[in-house]
Amino acid sequence: MITNHVPCEIKIDQHENTLALALAGDWVLDADTPSLEPLFAKMLKSSTVKRLVFSTQALGHWDSLLMTDLIRVIDHGNQQGIEVDTTTLPEGIQGLLNLVYAVPERLDAKRQDTQRRWLEVIGETAISAVTEASSLLTFVGETVLSVGALLRGKARFRTVDLWINIQDCGPSAVPIITLISFLIGLILAFVGALELALFGAQIYIADMVGLGMTREMGGFMAAIIMSGRTGAAFAAQLGTMQVNSEIDALKTMGFKPMEFLVLPRMLALILIMPMLCLYADLMGIIGGSLVTVGFFDVSFLEYFDRTSGAIHLKDLMVGVTKCSVFGVLIALSGCLRGMQCGRSASAVGKAATSAVVTCIVFIVIADSTMTLICNRLGI
């Protein structure tokens, strides 16, 4: 960019039916340009002016700024039926003008903002909800088919992909699961202890933390962490593969993306989630024990004795089963959003976001439903 030196000026002279427009100064991006309105006021159909010529002897540097003004003048001239003679302009400007007018504007390319009526909006929302639901069902159906293929030993994917996914979902997630579950156990213990200590029933903190972690919180928190950590990652991976046409490439090579990409991810999560759940349970109980032993005059031995008395195998089974279901849901929604991803960078971001949202909604709904069922059946 050239910095501004000489101020821009225009001078308009009229000889009979010809307007002479003299341009002077440096017409560069950071310059202040004179208004073209006085010129346009003279260039009217009704006026006697039939022709416009330029003189550029005093014109200094110029760039896009001058070009846009010239284009406005020419367009205005065309509108008002005035001939604009560009032959006296410098050669460079003439060349650029030729380029600009070489390809006529595609009028059909222009977009109109149409005001949509509220009925239309409601209708479209309803339709998109239906298509959304049907695409979800299709996806679930395809997943079931590919699991069927797996059971018949016909699913094609690379075993190494399964191991890589297990590594990503399992061991790599251990630190964050440790931290969160430990703190959840700690919090549960504190929340319960304040009330229980009033009755001198501190020892029941062990029951509360133990049952709370195993039946509910351990698996639930593990699932929430994994939906943010792994669900989003699945969506972003598959979405980027979509952007790079990698999924198309797999299809043309005769692989089914559902088997090749979705199955290893889903299997990895189904295998790993129960283990993460048990691990989270243990960490929560340890967290609870620290609070109870540290603040409420209960010994470690008493605490763990109480815990082992309170938790039954079925409690663990309930927690682990729930967590396996969450694993399926996380893999489903992560992969679904990834496969639905559009073909741009922002679409990948959207896919990851909506994967996490979908995961969490599914998890909460599934958890409530299963808790209700367990409660009704007395499990």
Place this chain on the structure above:
Amino acid sequence: MSTPCLTIKNMTMVYGDFVIQRDLDFTINSGDVFIIMGGSGCGKSTLLMHLIGLQHPSKGQVFYGTESLWEADINVRQRILKRTGVLFQSGALLSSMTLAENIALPLSQHTKLSAMRIREIVSYKLALVGLAGFEDYYPAEISGGMQKRAGLARAMALDPEILYFDEPSAGLDPISAKLLDDLIRSLRDNLGSTIVMVTHELASIFAIGTNSVFLDADTKTMIAGGPPKQLLAESTDPKVVRFLTRGVMEKHHLHTTNSQEHSEL
């Protein structure tokens, strides 16, 4: 006409411990259409990254005029680089913005122009590259060739003195490639910009190149330079000749004596 615009002095480029090119020494004059050519993997695009300030040379200098790009502090470097525009291989338009927003981005960030004026400039730039009326399209909604031209419009947004092109005709059909070449040439002629182009499209090289440098992957340095047509006529280096003739025509008379001649640039 032949004022040096860009001077590369004794530059070595590395990737980790791996030397890509060493001892690069050449000058790009104002108004040139300068071609950086060579086989695949010889470091053409890497050289471009070094010129536009994205990668630091391990040794040597890049001078814009008389200012050294890499010895200057960050503000000076920003100012130097504001005088350049880059068209990346795939256009590199920001996919979450419309074409108009893409082109308006540098204008609204680096100038104090009014929104109205920016809109006019955007329309003008799009018209220049033959995309008038496509302001409100997203990059994903237009073809690859159009994306490339829109990328060119964005590269030209600030009226740069130097325009860099990374493989402009890659992925275009011959006719679109020719139109793009014509466009580049007429922009050079009309705007007086200097063009630096990485390419291995022979048609483009001979059609619009006024000067060039040839990078070789085996010896890891430049082995020839000069106007492409002159190189074709006079070069004696078998690699250069094979490249410029698509390996069809081997020169029968190799002058092994004057091997210094082709590195005169």
